[in-house]
Amino acid sequence: xxxxxxxxxxxxxxxxxxxxxxxxxxxxxxxxxxxxxxxxxxxxxxxxxxxxxxxxxxxxxxxxxxxxxxxxxxxxxxxxxxxxxxxxxxxxxxxxxxxxxxxxxxxxxxxxxxxxxxxxxxxxxxxxxxxxxx
Numbered sequence: 402x403x404x405x406x407x408x409x410x411x412x413x414x415x416x417x418x419x420x421x422x423x424x425x426x427x428x429x430x431x432x433x434x435x436x437x438x439x440x441x442x443x444x445x446x447x448x449x450x451x452x453x454x455x456x457x458x459x460x461x462x463x464x465x466x467x468x469x470x471x472x473x474x475x476x477x478x479x480x481x482x483x484x485x486x487x488x489x490x491x492x493x494x495x496x497x498x499x500x501x502x503x504x505x506x507x508x509x510x511x512x513x514x515x516x517x518x519x520x521x522x523x524x525x526x527x528x529x530x531x532x533x534x535x
Contacts, residue, residue: 422448
């Protein structure tokens with residue numbers, strides 16, 4: 402199994418955002434009464450959600466390659482098997498898998514540098530030039 406990780410800057414942004422939102426909400430809850438507490442609780446949930454999103458990104462990564470299928474964990478979970486891929490393109494630094502049913506775009510700005518090198522070498526090795534590549 403190959404796990405393609407998010408870049409550290411992407412992960413740190415989510416962690417810092419979650420901590421700031423949570424601390425802001427705790428401060429607001431301690432200082433206010435009435436209707437404002439409800440809004441503060443919503444800020445608290447938003448902060449906790451952002452921290453949970455950070456934990457999920459650290460655990461799952463951006464992309465996993467396992468059992469001849471790509472699984473992408475971005476906004477929604479997407480899975481593509483090798484035999485569904487019609488062709489692979491590189492456009493503006495991104496990698497695009499054109500499939501029978503949909504198109505999956507891998508944003509290389511979100512990927513860690515070492516993981517990007519691993520991904521590119523894997524694609525070059527698995528998909529030869531006669532077979533669907535670029």
